[in-house]
Amino acid sequence: MAEMVKKATRESYGEALAELSEKYPQVVVLDADLAAATKSGVFKKACPERFIDCGIAECNMVGVAAGLAACGKIPFATSFAMFSTGRAYEQVRNSVGYPKLNVKIVGSHAGISVGEDGATHQCNEDLALMRTIPGMVVLNPADHYEMKAAVKASIEHQGPVYIRLGRLAVSSFNNSDDYKFELGKGITLRDGKDITIVATGLMVSRALEAVKTLEEQGIDARLINIHTIKPLDRELIVKAAKETGKIITVEEHNVIGGLGDAVCDALCEEYPVPVIKIGVNDVYGHSGPAVDLLDEFGLNAAHIVEVTKKALQK
Amino acid sequence: MNKTEKKELQKQACKVRMGAIEGVYNAKSGHPGGSLSAADLFTYLYFKEMKVDPQNPKDENRDRFVLSKGHCAPGLYATLALRGYFPMDEMKKLRHIGAMLQGHPDMKGTPGIDMSTGSLGQGVSAACGMAAAGKMDHKDYRVYSMLGDGEIEEGQVWEAAMFAAHQNLDNLCLVVDNNGLQIDGTVAEVGGPEPIDEKFRSFGFDVQVIDGHNFDEIETAFNHAKTVKGQPSVIIAKTVKGKDVSYMENQVGWHGTAPNAEQYETAMQDLNKVLAGLEVE
Numbered sequence: 297m298a299e300m301v302k303k304a305t306r307e308s309y310g311e312a313l314a315e316l317s318e319k320y321p322q323v324v325v326l327d328a329d330l331a332a333a334t335k336s337g338v339f340k341k342a343c344p345e346r347f348i349d350c351g352i353a354e355c356n357m358v359g360v361a362a363g364l365a366a367c368g369k370i371p372f373a374t375s376f377a378m379f380s381t382g383r384a385y386e387q388v389r390n391s392v393g394y395p396k397l398n399v400k401i402v403g404s405h406a407g408i409s410v411g412e413d414g415a416t417h418q419c420n421e422d423l424a425l426m427r428t429i430p431g432m433v434v435l436n437p438a439d440h441y442e443m444k445a446a447v448k449a450s451i452e453h454q455g456p457v458y459i460r461l462g463r464l465a466v467s468s469f470n471n472s473d474d475y476k477f478e479l480g481k482g483i484t485l486r487d488g489k490d491i492t493i494v495a496t497g498l499m500v501s502r503a504l505e506a507v508k509t510l511e512e513q514g515i516d517a518r519l520i521n522i523h524t525i526k527p528l529d530r531e532l533i534v535k536a537a538k539e540t541g542k543i544i545t546v547e548e549h550n551v552i553g554g555l556g557d558a559v560c561d562a563l564c565e566e567y568p569v570p571v572i573k574i575g576v577n578d579v580y581g582h583s584g585p586a587v588d589l590l591d592e593f594g595l596n597a598a599h600i601v602e603v604t605k606k607a608l609q610k
Numbered sequence: 611m612n613k614t615e616k617k618e619l620q621k622q623a624c625k626v627r628m629g630a631i632e633g634v635y636n637a638k639s640g641h642p643g644g645s646l647s648a649a650d651l652f653t654y655l656y657f658k659e660m661k662v663d664p665q666n667p668k669d670e671n672r673d674r675f676v677l678s679k680g681h682c683a684p685g686l687y688a689t690l691a692l693r694g695y696f697p698m699d700e701m702k703k704l705r706h707i708g709a710m711l712q713g714h715p716d717m718k719g720t721p722g723i724d725m726s727t728g729s730l731g732q733g734v735s736a737a738c739g740m741a742a743a744g745k746m747d748h749k750d751y752r753v754y755s756m757l758g759d760g761e762i763e764e765g766q767v768w769e770a771a772m773f774a775a776h777q778n779l780d781n782l783c784l785v786v787d788n789n790g791l792q793i794d795g796t797v798a799e800v801g802g803p804e805p806i807d808e809k810f811r812s813f814g815f816d817v818q819v820i821d822g823h824n825f826d827e828i829e830t831a832f833n834h835a836k837t838v839k840g841q842p843s844v845i846i847a848k849t850v851k852g853k854d855v856s857y858m859e860n861q862v863g864w865h866g867t868a869p870n871a872e873q874y875e876t877a878m879q880d881l882n883k884v885l886a887g888l889e890v891e
Contacts, residue, residue, distance in 0.1 A: 324746070345746070348742065348777075351772070351773070353766075353772070355735070355766045355769060356770045356773055358735070359732050359734075359735020359738070359739065360735050360773065361739060362736045362739055363676075363725070363735065363736035363739020363742070364739040364740070365739070366674075366724065366739070366740060366743075367670070367744070368670065368743070369743055369746075371739075386729060387732055387735070387766075390726070390728070391725075391726070391732050391735070394716075394726050395717050395718055395726040
């Protein structure tokens with residue numbers, strides 16, 4: 297059995313790259329002066345000859361990654377999500393997405409759980425931005441084991457991928473050696489018939505707590521972990537809609553453009569049911585300790601329980 | 611270079627200009643001015659300077675070219691067609707629905723295009739990545755990238771310039787097509803990118819300023835760039851926008867406008883006159 301670990305997914309990312317560096321000699325890691333924070337520095341230590349610090353110039357970093365990929369490398373262009381997907385959005389779209397280059401864009405410190413740095417660094421738009429790029433795979437792994445598997449899967453996937461990393465330590469729940477990560481496939485963590493909670497990234501472990509509480513209160517909620525926001529596992533979502541009739545989505549992201557909208561897009565075409573989106577409600581964050589902010593913005597188990605019960609009363 | 615060789619290059623450049631006009635005329639849109647100013651540079655790169663093989667356009671040891679000023683695709687496409695990457699007939703379908711030749715270079719669909727470009731300021735970064743890959747793999751290919759003088763108003767160009775010098779990318783050679791004009795007027799009036807040479811020098815480049823229509827100077831500059839060690843090179847080529855089409859020369863309005871039928875005839879007559887002059891000399 298894999299042991300339970302409490303680690304931020306950015307740490308799992310750095311570890312995974314370092315461990316995979318020998319097996320995949322084409323991998324090159326780039327950062328923009330944040331290697332210590334994003335944990336790309338773990339790879340730098342293991343493999344300095346394939347690490348490039350681009351300085352505080354994310355737009356150039358993404359372009360350099362495109363050029364490396366055009367010569368057969370598999371570059372991981374790493375920075376805070378705000379910068380790798382926000383500042384460099386157009387470079388990702390035009391220099392990586394349009395030519396379908398094999399570049400992995402990595403955004404660490406995503407969401408409001410960045411904490412004290414405040415609104416300018418709390419990127420709640422990265423999933424939305426990356427979803428709009430044709431051909432882009434969008435990953436938001438939930439724990440240590442899922443992140444490590446996601447890094448490997450993204451190396452093996454030919455084409456552009458976005459990987460979202462978090463700053464806050466999260467307890468692992470995929471503590472099994474037979475954990476399988478499949479791009480584009482959601483994972484049903486708990487079966488249930490009353491309602492379905494669809495969660496992604498940091499919110500999955502919180503949704504797990506919520507379904508336990510709901511169970512104690514006699515509510516049989518299904519929980520689906522969506523680590524791949526794009527391409528979305530439409531089949532699993534539609535099946536859940538058919539079988540449970542109501543959906544709650546939970547993400548540490550603006551309710552515009554992320555998981556909730558992806559789920560709505562799938563359902564409104566194939567099987568419309570009520571969907572309630574839990575996320576950052578189209579506002580900026582602000583400074584504060586990460587856990588307190590998550591509570592304040594309703595991104596905790598208690599709020600998921602509350603919203604779920606309310607949805608069932610309707 | 612001897613006289614015969616020079617004359618051959620001049621003739622090719624004239625055909626590049628004809629091809630660019632043919633493309634833009636048939637597309638009823640596109641960018642003739644900068645295609646014509648860069649034609650001698652495109653010609654020298656593909657017919658003399660770069661190690662490339664049109665039969666094997668993806669050869670991993672080839673020299674690379676990134677047209678950062680992607681809107682001058684008509685000039686590059688005509689050069690690639692003349693060099694044998696694809697038939698010249700493709701120029702007549704430029705910008706049409708279903709055509710191989712897109713409005714701006716698309717590396718996925720066009721043989722010989724090493725990087726998709728068009729959004730200004732992004733090409734040099736990609737060229738830096740290619741040069742860095744060459745260094746990592748101990749390959750001796752060189753990477754060339756052409757910029758517009760208006761384009762260098764984009765901040766990313768200078769991020770890339772800083773990177774290139776910091777990483778000692780001496781396998782990278784930039785060319786600035788310094789025709790002095792951008793869409794809204796002269797570069798001096800609009801964005802003020804000058805002095806270009808001093809800027810690149812202060813960023814750590816080996817800098818040469820040449821006449822971009824003089825093949826002797828072009829040859830000397832590219833040969834010198836190959837001898838530079840430990841730093842990237844830039845060749846600032848003074849050019850005439852709309853070169854060799856009488857009514858287009860130095861005219862801002864011909865940055866991104868297609869000639870009508872009458873103007874097309876005049877352009878072709880002008881260029882045929884240049885070609886005939888080269889034949890008799």
